[in-house]
Amino acid sequence: MALKGRIALSNFSTGRDATYQILKGTGGIFVEGNNVAEVFIYLPTLSIVSFVSATYKRNSMSIGLRAQLKDVNNGDVGPSSHILWDDPTSETVNTWQTRSTTLAPGHHPSIVDHVAFQAGWNFGKGWLDDLIVEYKPGDLNANRNTGESDCDIARTGTSSVGNPIEVRGGEKREHIVDLQVNSPGAPLTFERRYRHTKRDDFDQMGLGWIHNHLIELIPPQSGEIMVQIATGGEAYFTETDPVNNPDHYDGVAGVDSFIDWDGVAQEYRLETPARNIYVFDSAGKLLSRTFANGEVWRYNYDGNDRLSEVADDYSRKLIFSYYSGLIGADAFKNDQLWRVGDHTASGLNGGSPSGRYIEFDYVSEKDDGVEVTTPRALLSSVADVRGEGWLYDYYGQDSGENDSNLLNILTRRESPDVDVTGNGNNDGVITLEEIAYTLNVGGVITDINQKRGGNLLETDFAFQPNGDNLTTESVAGQVTTHHFQGEVFAGSELPGANGAFATQIQNTTYRPFSNTDANGNATLLGWDTNGKLLDWIIDPLGNQIVFEYDTDERLTTSTDAEGRKTAYTYGDINNPRQPTQIDVLDVDGITLLRRQTFSYDTKGRVLSEKTLDPADGITVLQEVTRTYYTVGDGNGLLHQVTQKDIGGTNDVTTTFTYDSAGRVIKTQQNSNFGSCDVAFTVYDPAGNVLASICNYDPGLNPDPTTAAEAAALYDPSQPDKNRVTTHAYDSLGRRVSTTINAASNTEQTILTLYDALDRVIRTISNYKVQGTSAPGDWVFENGAWKTGPGGATISHGADETENIISDTDYNDRGFVRLQRDVLGNATLFGYDAAGRLIKTVQNASQPAYNNDYSGTSPDPELANYNPNANAAQDIITHNVYDPAGNLVKTIDPLGMAAIEAGTIADAAGHVSYTLYDALNRPVKTIRNASDPGITIDDVPDLVNYTLSVDPDHDLVDETVYDSMGRVVSTRRLLDNRQSEVWVENRNVYDALGRQKFTISNYVPQGASDPADWEWNATLAQWEDGAGNPINHGVNNDQNIIRETIYDASGRVDQTRDVLGSLNQSVYDGLGRQVLSIANFTDPVGPPSGWNWDAVIDNQWEDGVGTAVTFGNNDENIIAQTVYDADGRVQSIRDVLGRRTFFVYDAVGRRVKTITNYVPQGVSDPANWVWNATLSRWEDGAGTAIAHGSNDAENNISLTVYDADGRIQSTFDTRHNETRFVYDLLGRRVMTISNYVAQG
Missing domain, CATH: 2.60.120.260 (Galactose-binding domain-like)
Incomplete structure (x- = not known):
C-alpha cells in the first residue's frame, strides 16, 4: 500500500x-x-x-x-x-x-x-x-550512517530486525557485550559488532567485526570528515563556512555533533549534543573521551598504533593484546585482537593469563574450502569471561561455497557445549543461527533465509520484492511487511492488518514529524530548524506540550497541556548543563507550586537534593545527600545516600560496597529495612548473581566469592543470619537452578530448562533427583509424569510437594502454544495472523490438538477446536482486537460455550466491548452485552449502541480524561428500564496534579465547576464557589465529597469528608506520620505540638499545657505512632492514652505485642518472658508483670518463627499456643489452636 x-x-x-x-x-x-x-x-x-x-x-x-x-x-x-x-x-x-x-x-x-x-x-x-x-x-534518502546509531555522535542510523538483520538492505549484524566494568562516567564495556557489508573495511578482529572503542576519524577530504562511530557506523561532517569559520565542521542531517580543528594542539575536537567531547590526534586516533560531567576515558596505543588500553581516572581499565610474531600457517593472525581484559587481568600477552578477560581465535580466509593466497583472518571462536567458547562460520570455508559476492560472510553461529536435559552432562553445541543468502545478477542481496535455535524458528526475508519499496518478513507463512519513506524505515504492517499499521514520518533532519497509530491517530512533533531541539508535541486530541531553550540549547521551560510551566535554572559554573533549581509554576506564570534545588561536586555528581517550601522558596522540607568513594573498589562510585531528618537526628543512611568490577555487593542501612539489615551479593565473572545473602554476617570469614562459600556461612544455630539463595548457570549463561534456604534443612531447588532459543520450556519446583533420569526427558504419559516414554513414575513426595512440573510449548512463530501443569492439565492458546492471543482453552480435552502452523490440519487460531461437553474441561475465552492492538471484545467461557453450541443468543451476557479514544485509552465498556454479534468494524459504533432494558445486560462504564491524561470522571449505568440512570464519580485535581476532590454520585450544580467547590465553615456546608449550597439529594446520597489538603512537602495534611469533618495528619522530620487526629477541631496550639502528659495530668495537651478538648467524645480522636532508632513502629497510643508496645527480634521481625502497655519499673519489654513453672509473665529478673486490677494491662502476645522465617507459633497473654505446620513448599497445611505438645 x-x-x-x-x-x-x-x-x-x-x-x-x-x-x-x-x-x-x-x-x-x-x-x-x-x-x-x-x-x-x-x-x-x-x-x-x-x-x-x-x-x-x-x-x-x-x-x-x-x-x-x-x-x-x-x-x-x-x-x-x-x-x-x-x-x-x-x-x-x-x-x-x-x-x-x-x-x-x-x-x-x-x-x-x-x-x-x-x-x-x-x-x-x-x-x-x-x-x-x-x-x-x-521520500527521504537514507541518512549517511549505514550502520546503527550510537545515540551520542550520530542519532540516526538504519533499522534492524530479526537477530539482527538490517531491514531494508539485508545487512547481517551482530552485537555482543563481552565485558563490563562500572565506571562513574558510564559503564566501561567491551562490545563487539558485526556488519557483513564492512567485511573488507573492518579487519582488526576478523573481517566485518569491530568493537566499540575503535572510534576513528578520517581527516578532511574535500571539506568533509568521516568518523567511524562505536556501532561501526559513520558520522559525516562538512566545513560549512570555510571562509568565515574555517576548520569548523557541522554534522550532516541526523548528526547533531560538530568538530573543530585545533591547529595549536594539532587535534580534532568533536562535541556531541550531550556535551561529551572526543579528542582525536592529527591522524584521527581517539585520544580521550570526556563526558559532560567531567569524567574522562583515556586511550593509549602501542608502538604499532594499536589500541592497548582504555582507562578512567580511578584505575579501572580495559587492556588489549594482539597476536604477533606468528609464522607459517598462523601468520595471518598477526595484528588481530587476541585478548581483552579489565584491570584485574594480567599476562594477556603470555601463556598464563589471569583475571577477567576474553580471548579470540581466527581461521584463514577461504574460497571453495581452499585457503586463498595471502589470507586474511576471520573470527572463528570467542572464549567468554567464564571460559566458554562461542563459534562462528563463514561462507567460503566449505567446498562448494564459491560465489565471490558471498565470500567471508557470516553464515553460522554455534553455542558452547551445553547441558539441555538438566542431568549435569553436556549434550553438545546448539546451532544458534544459520543464514542463507540469495543474490541477484548484480550481486545484491534479495532474500535471506534465517534459521535460529536449531531450526526452531525460521524466517524468510525478501528485500524490495518485485521492485516494491518494502521488505517482507515471513515466519510460518505469516508475512510482516516493513514500509519505508523513501529509504527510511516508516513502520511495520503485521500479518492480516489489511494496510493498517503504525507509521512514523520523518522530516529532512530525520526527526519524527508524526507518529500515527494503526487506527490513524497522529501525534505531531515540532523541531527546530536543525532538528536538534524538540519544540512542541501535540497529541491526537490537540493537547500540546511546549519546550523552550536558552542560547546554549539548555531546556529552560516546559509548558504542559494546562499551561503550567516547569522552569530550569543553571547556576553551577562547573556544571553548566546541570540544573541547580527546578520550579513548577502555575498557569499565571508567577505562583510557585514546587521548588527543588540540587548541588554537585566537580564531577557533576549530585551531592544534595532539596525540596523547598513554595511559600517562601527557602525553607527546606526534604533533603537527600550523597557521598562518593575516593579510594578502593568503589572509587568514584556512590558511597552513601542519606535521607535527612529535618529538624531531628534520625537520618537514614544507606551504604553501598562494591567489588573490583564496580558491582554493588553489599547494601546496608543504619536502620533495619524489610527483613534484611545487610544484604550481600556474589557474582560470577560475567556478572551473573551466584548467591544473595540476607542478614549477612560473615563473622571472621572472608567475604564469599562462590555460591558454595556463601551457603557455608549458614549456621543452623543462628537461623536468622546468613539466609542464602544460590543460583547456577549453564554454559550459555542461562540460570538453570535456584536454591532457596541453601544449606538449611528446608532448602528447595527450582530447576529450569530451556530450548535452543533460550525460552523456558520446563520448570520443576522442589526438584528431587529421580534415579539417573534427565529432567528434560520426563514426559506426561497415561495420567502421570514418567522418566521417559514407558519409564518409571516420577515421585512427588509423601505430601505431593516434590517435582512440581510446569511445561511450556511454543508454536512455529515463537508464541506460547501450550502450557501443562503438574497434574497434566493443558491450556491451549490460539493466535490471529498478527500474533495476538485470541483464544484460550483451559483444561483442554484434546491436549494433542495441532494449534501450530505446520503438520496435519494445523489450526493456530483454534478456530476448529471442538470442545467437550464436560463443564470441567475446555474452558474457553476469546479476544478481539482493533488495528492498534487494543482489546475491544472479550467473550468469557460461558459465552464461548453458547457460541460453540450454535446458540449465539445465549452468549448474551457473557460478551464485553471496550471503546478507546484517539490516545488508545478505554473510554467506554459494555459488559454482559445484549448483542454479542458486533464485529470489530462495528466497535466504534458503541457510541450509538442500543442498550437493553434487561438489568443484567449492558452494564456500561464510561471514563473521561483531562488534557493531562488524568481520569476526570467515571460513569456507570445503573438502570435503563424507563430512563437511563447513571451514577458518576468525579475527580478534581490541584495545580500539581494531585487529587483534590473525589465526588461520589456527582450531580452538576448549575454551571459551577467542581474545582471551585469549597467548605463554608461558618455555615457548615459545601458551596459552589459563589455562595450557593451544594445539593446532596433528598436522601443525602449525592455529591458525596471528600477533600484532600496537602502540606508544603506534598504530604496529605488533612482530609475533609462530606460532613466537613477533618482528619489531621502530623509528620516527623523523616516524613513519617506520627499523629493522626480524626474529627479534628482547631486547637490553641498547632497539632504538631500535641503530646500525652504521662507525668502529671495523664491527658493529651496542645503543647502549651492546655488540655485538648474532645467535644462529646467525638472530636480530636488521636492516634500517636512512635518509632524506634531503626525506624520501626515502637508504640501506638490511642486517644485514651493507652499504648500498644511492639518488640522486634534481631532481624526486625515483630515478636511481641503488648496492648495497654504499662511500664514495669525500668525493665525492657524485650526481656519479658513467660515463666512456665509459675505460669506468668516476668520482667526478665523474676518479677511478675502486673496486669492491673481487671487484667486489662500488659496483655502480651508472642510470635515465634521457625528456622525458615515462617511463623511457627503465636501465644496469647495466657500463653495459649496456636501452632502452624507447613509442607516442604512452605505452604501452611495445618493450624492447631491451644496446642499442647504430645510426647
Whole structure:
C-alpha cells in the first residue's frame, strides 16, 4: 500500500513563531470582527496533499471558510486550485458543518509545507474545529550512517530486525557485550559488532567485526570528515563556512555533533549534543573521551598504533593484546585482537593469563574450502569471561561455497557445549543461527533465509520484492511487511492488518514529524530548524506540550497541556548543563507550586537534593545527600545516600560496597529495612548473581566469592543470619537452578530448562533427583509424569510437594502454544495472523490438538477446536482486537460455550466491548452485552449502541480524561428500564496534579465547576464557589465529597469528608506520620505540638499545657505512632492514652505485642518472658508483670518463627499456643489452636 499520513486534531499551531501558540476553546477556534484567523497544519517535507477537511459554524452569512496550500514562506502553491474550497454564503448559520475536498492526482502541487485554513472576514463570528489533512509524505534518502546509531555522535542510523538483520538492505549484524566494568562516567564495556557489508573495511578482529572503542576519524577530504562511530557506523561532517569559520565542521542531517580543528594542539575536537567531547590526534586516533560531567576515558596505543588500553581516572581499565610474531600457517593472525581484559587481568600477552578477560581465535580466509593466497583472518571462536567458547562460520570455508559476492560472510553461529536435559552432562553445541543468502545478477542481496535455535524458528526475508519499496518478513507463512519513506524505515504492517499499521514520518533532519497509530491517530512533533531541539508535541486530541531553550540549547521551560510551566535554572559554573533549581509554576506564570534545588561536586555528581517550601522558596522540607568513594573498589562510585531528618537526628543512611568490577555487593542501612539489615551479593565473572545473602554476617570469614562459600556461612544455630539463595548457570549463561534456604534443612531447588532459543520450556519446583533420569526427558504419559516414554513414575513426595512440573510449548512463530501443569492439565492458546492471543482453552480435552502452523490440519487460531461437553474441561475465552492492538471484545467461557453450541443468543451476557479514544485509552465498556454479534468494524459504533432494558445486560462504564491524561470522571449505568440512570464519580485535581476532590454520585450544580467547590465553615456546608449550597439529594446520597489538603512537602495534611469533618495528619522530620487526629477541631496550639502528659495530668495537651478538648467524645480522636532508632513502629497510643508496645527480634521481625502497655519499673519489654513453672509473665529478673486490677494491662502476645522465617507459633497473654505446620513448599497445611505438645 502507499505510505500516507493523516492529521486530525481539534487545535493547531497558529503562525510559525517560537511559541507555537495553540488556540483553544470548547467550540474550536473563535473568530470575531473584521479579522481573518489563519491556522496552519504543517506537513513533512515534500508532502503531497490528497484530502482536506474542516468543521465550522458561523453566526453571520459574511463568515466564510477557505483552505489553501502554502509553501515554507506562506506563499500560495500551485495554480488557482490552491484554493481548495471557499464556502458559499448560502449555508445555514449557527450550525456545525463540514467541508472537505479530495484532490485528484495532478490537481495538487508536489511540494506543500502546510495547509492554511482561513475563517472569518467582513463582520460576524465564526468557529473553526476538527481540521483534517491527509497526505503522502515525500521520500527521504537514507541518512549517511549505514550502520546503527550510537545515540551520542550520530542519532540516526538504519533499522534492524530479526537477530539482527538490517531491514531494508539485508545487512547481517551482530552485537555482543563481552565485558563490563562500572565506571562513574558510564559503564566501561567491551562490545563487539558485526556488519557483513564492512567485511573488507573492518579487519582488526576478523573481517566485518569491530568493537566499540575503535572510534576513528578520517581527516578532511574535500571539506568533509568521516568518523567511524562505536556501532561501526559513520558520522559525516562538512566545513560549512570555510571562509568565515574555517576548520569548523557541522554534522550532516541526523548528526547533531560538530568538530573543530585545533591547529595549536594539532587535534580534532568533536562535541556531541550531550556535551561529551572526543579528542582525536592529527591522524584521527581517539585520544580521550570526556563526558559532560567531567569524567574522562583515556586511550593509549602501542608502538604499532594499536589500541592497548582504555582507562578512567580511578584505575579501572580495559587492556588489549594482539597476536604477533606468528609464522607459517598462523601468520595471518598477526595484528588481530587476541585478548581483552579489565584491570584485574594480567599476562594477556603470555601463556598464563589471569583475571577477567576474553580471548579470540581466527581461521584463514577461504574460497571453495581452499585457503586463498595471502589470507586474511576471520573470527572463528570467542572464549567468554567464564571460559566458554562461542563459534562462528563463514561462507567460503566449505567446498562448494564459491560465489565471490558471498565470500567471508557470516553464515553460522554455534553455542558452547551445553547441558539441555538438566542431568549435569553436556549434550553438545546448539546451532544458534544459520543464514542463507540469495543474490541477484548484480550481486545484491534479495532474500535471506534465517534459521535460529536449531531450526526452531525460521524466517524468510525478501528485500524490495518485485521492485516494491518494502521488505517482507515471513515466519510460518505469516508475512510482516516493513514500509519505508523513501529509504527510511516508516513502520511495520503485521500479518492480516489489511494496510493498517503504525507509521512514523520523518522530516529532512530525520526527526519524527508524526507518529500515527494503526487506527490513524497522529501525534505531531515540532523541531527546530536543525532538528536538534524538540519544540512542541501535540497529541491526537490537540493537547500540546511546549519546550523552550536558552542560547546554549539548555531546556529552560516546559509548558504542559494546562499551561503550567516547569522552569530550569543553571547556576553551577562547573556544571553548566546541570540544573541547580527546578520550579513548577502555575498557569499565571508567577505562583510557585514546587521548588527543588540540587548541588554537585566537580564531577557533576549530585551531592544534595532539596525540596523547598513554595511559600517562601527557602525553607527546606526534604533533603537527600550523597557521598562518593575516593579510594578502593568503589572509587568514584556512590558511597552513601542519606535521607535527612529535618529538624531531628534520625537520618537514614544507606551504604553501598562494591567489588573490583564496580558491582554493588553489599547494601546496608543504619536502620533495619524489610527483613534484611545487610544484604550481600556474589557474582560470577560475567556478572551473573551466584548467591544473595540476607542478614549477612560473615563473622571472621572472608567475604564469599562462590555460591558454595556463601551457603557455608549458614549456621543452623543462628537461623536468622546468613539466609542464602544460590543460583547456577549453564554454559550459555542461562540460570538453570535456584536454591532457596541453601544449606538449611528446608532448602528447595527450582530447576529450569530451556530450548535452543533460550525460552523456558520446563520448570520443576522442589526438584528431587529421580534415579539417573534427565529432567528434560520426563514426559506426561497415561495420567502421570514418567522418566521417559514407558519409564518409571516420577515421585512427588509423601505430601505431593516434590517435582512440581510446569511445561511450556511454543508454536512455529515463537508464541506460547501450550502450557501443562503438574497434574497434566493443558491450556491451549490460539493466535490471529498478527500474533495476538485470541483464544484460550483451559483444561483442554484434546491436549494433542495441532494449534501450530505446520503438520496435519494445523489450526493456530483454534478456530476448529471442538470442545467437550464436560463443564470441567475446555474452558474457553476469546479476544478481539482493533488495528492498534487494543482489546475491544472479550467473550468469557460461558459465552464461548453458547457460541460453540450454535446458540449465539445465549452468549448474551457473557460478551464485553471496550471503546478507546484517539490516545488508545478505554473510554467506554459494555459488559454482559445484549448483542454479542458486533464485529470489530462495528466497535466504534458503541457510541450509538442500543442498550437493553434487561438489568443484567449492558452494564456500561464510561471514563473521561483531562488534557493531562488524568481520569476526570467515571460513569456507570445503573438502570435503563424507563430512563437511563447513571451514577458518576468525579475527580478534581490541584495545580500539581494531585487529587483534590473525589465526588461520589456527582450531580452538576448549575454551571459551577467542581474545582471551585469549597467548605463554608461558618455555615457548615459545601458551596459552589459563589455562595450557593451544594445539593446532596433528598436522601443525602449525592455529591458525596471528600477533600484532600496537602502540606508544603506534598504530604496529605488533612482530609475533609462530606460532613466537613477533618482528619489531621502530623509528620516527623523523616516524613513519617506520627499523629493522626480524626474529627479534628482547631486547637490553641498547632497539632504538631500535641503530646500525652504521662507525668502529671495523664491527658493529651496542645503543647502549651492546655488540655485538648474532645467535644462529646467525638472530636480530636488521636492516634500517636512512635518509632524506634531503626525506624520501626515502637508504640501506638490511642486517644485514651493507652499504648500498644511492639518488640522486634534481631532481624526486625515483630515478636511481641503488648496492648495497654504499662511500664514495669525500668525493665525492657524485650526481656519479658513467660515463666512456665509459675505460669506468668516476668520482667526478665523474676518479677511478675502486673496486669492491673481487671487484667486489662500488659496483655502480651508472642510470635515465634521457625528456622525458615515462617511463623511457627503465636501465644496469647495466657500463653495459649496456636501452632502452624507447613509442607516442604512452605505452604501452611495445618493450624492447631491451644496446642499442647504430645510426647
